[in-house]
Amino acid sequence: MGYASPLETRLAKKVTRAITEYQLVEDGDRVMVGLSGGKDSWALMQMLDVLRERAPIDFSIVAVNVDSGYEGYQYQQVADACRARGWELHRESTTIGAVIEDVLEPGATPCSLCARLRRGVLYRVADQVGATKIALGHHLDDFIETLLLNLFFAGALKAMPARLVSDNERHVVIRPLVYVTEAEARAYTRERELPVIGCCCPACGDLSLQRQRVKRLIVELEREHPAVKSSMIRALGNVMPRHLLDRRLNPSADLRSELGAHLAAVADLAPEQPLIPVLTSRLAPVSPPFVLPK
Numbered sequence: 001m002g003y004a005s006p007l008e009t010r011l012a013k014k015v016t017r018a019i020t021e022y023q024l025v026e027d028g029d030r031v032m033v034g035l036s037g038g039k040d041s042w043a044l045m046q047m048l049d050v051l052r053e054r055a056p057i058d059f060s061i062v063a064v065n066v067d068s069g070y071e072g073y074q075y076q077q078v079a080d081a082c083r084a085r086g087w088e089l090h091r092e093s094t095t096i097g098a099v100i101e102d103v104l105e106p107g108a109t110p111c112s113l114c115a116r117l118r119r120g121v122l123y124r125v126a127d128q129v130g131a132t133k134i135a136l137g138h139h140l141d142d143f144i145e146t147l148l149l150n151l152f153f154a155g156a157l158k159a160m161p162a163r164l165v166s167d168n169e170r171h172v173v174i175r176p177l178v179y180v181t182e183a184e185a186r187a188y189t190r191e192r193e194l195p196v197i198g199c200c201c202p203a204c205g206d207l208s209l210q211r212q213r214v215k216r217l218i219v220e221l222e223r224e225h226p227a228v229k230s231s232m233i234r235a236l237g238n239v240m241p242r243h244l245l246d247r248r249l250n251p252s253a254d255l256r257s258e259l260g261a262h263l264a265a266v267a268d269l270a271p272e273q274p275l276i277p278v279l280t281s282r283l284a285p286v287s288p289p290f291v292l293p294k
Contacts, residue, residue: 008050011188014179015047022162024174025133027057031174032131034122035063035089037078037197040137043185044177046192048135049087062088062129066121077195092125123171138175141182141218144232148214157244159236181229 004012019025031048035041048061065078075091082089094117126134138160147159164173177185189196221228241249 004050005191007184007188007191008047011043011047011180011184012050012054015051015176018162018176018178019051022174022178024135024163024176025055025057025059027059029059029132030130031059031061031133031135032122032126032129033061033063033135034118034137035065035078035082036137037065037074037195038137039186039189039194039196040139040177040182042137042189042192042194042196043139043180044135044137045087046188046194048176049085062090062131064090064092064122064125064129066118066125067091067093068118074195074197077197081195090125090129092121094121123166126171132172134171134173136173136175137177137185139177139180139182139185140229140233143175143178143236144218144229145211145214147232147236148217149210152214153210157246179233 025031025048033041033045033048035045045061045063052059052061063082065075067073067075079089079091122134125131143159147157150156150158160175162175162178165171166173218229225231244250
């Protein structure tokens with residue numbers, strides 16, 4: 001396996017923690033890594049390969065490169081690096097770039113639309129290569145920036161999950177770098193001498209004004225409070241529903257009383273009667289609807 005640097009050892013511990021806490025990789029998995037050629041996806045691919053050799057479970061890795069069709073994209077560098085390391089690589093050529101140019105509103109940032117289109121391609125290719133998990137290179141900074149973007153500009157208290165099951169329940173998306181910072185991913189990719197390439201999108205690197213503001217805010221906070229990122233990522237796993245304003249999590253006194261009456265009625269069910277369908281039907285008339293928190 002060779003010598004593990006202090007940086008690789010630290011990242012291995014963080015990724016192992018994420019895998020263990022959220023059951024990201026299991027015995028027999030075939031993990032498909034979305035390998036764009038950027039620093040984050042390279043760091044993810046390299047780290048999963050390191051852990052694959054050391055892990056007490058058996059899993060395989062396959063890299064999938066989605067080419068958006070922009071002129072000048074240096075796919076060959078990705079292919080050469082994977083070949084040199086013995087990594088399986090599939091290339092998927094698309095016209096995502098042209099599609100975005102046709103449908104995007106003038107002045108709009110293409111990144112979110114591009115991400116959705118690429119995700120759809122990854123779902124399709126996952127079936128083709130027999131993948132049981134789809135691994136993406138989102139890191140700690142992505143999680144907390146998304147949290148603040150939603151909080152400040154979308155009116156929602158959410159970030160992104162480390163493990164996500166698709167709506168049709170056919171695919172599982174995992175983010176093993178949840179505890180790895182962007183700086184660590186960049187340093188690890190450089191240390192491993194992996195070729196970082198751009199996607200050649202005209203807007204690549206031109207972050208939205210909102211995300212730039214959030215990045216600057218975090219940098220400024222770090223100057224006074226160096227542990228602010230660690231605190232924010234811990235907060236995402238330390239939610240206190242009773243201290244929020246979502247009425248689905250905190251129903252009013254009247255609704256709690258009505259819900260209690262329904263639950264008491266359920267207690268009188270005959271043993272052979274299914275609980276969930278009856279409970280659902282009896283809760284139907286309640287207004288506003290009570291939604292159990294996920």
